Amino acid sequence: MTTSDILGSIGVTLLLIAFLLNLRHLLATESKWYIMLNIVGAGLCGYSSYLIKFYPFVILESVWVIAAFSSLLKRVPRETLNN
Template sequence: MTLIDWIGFIGVFQILLAYFLNVIGKISNTHIAFILLNLVGASMACLASILINYWPFIILEAVWALVSLYALFNYKKNH
């Protein structure tokens, strides 16, 4: 695997980990760990998509990261 593959793999893993932890009830979707896993994961997956120039996932992961960033700002405002 290349460095780009690893960046994408780790990013997607973080997104899936956040989802899994939420589904099994370990963290809520408003928990800081959930928000940060999604933000960092989506940013890494977006970067990997940029590096391979794959626009569908650039758009998907960029929007995912922006929504996560919005959630982070709301979290900080409320805590």
């Protein structure tokens, strides 16, 4: 098994765990853990695809990471300007 195979397998496993836990109503799509599983899983899948030079999937996974990361940023509490 190559490095790209291992990384891709771990990434896909993380994405599927998040999906399965969501289907079983054990993890909400808005939860920090769900979002983090998506960021790390998609990141590993994207990097694995980059290693094997499969660029369409690199683009797909990059967009997935950006979407999940933006969702995570929405959860960060904002400092009030009146401090």
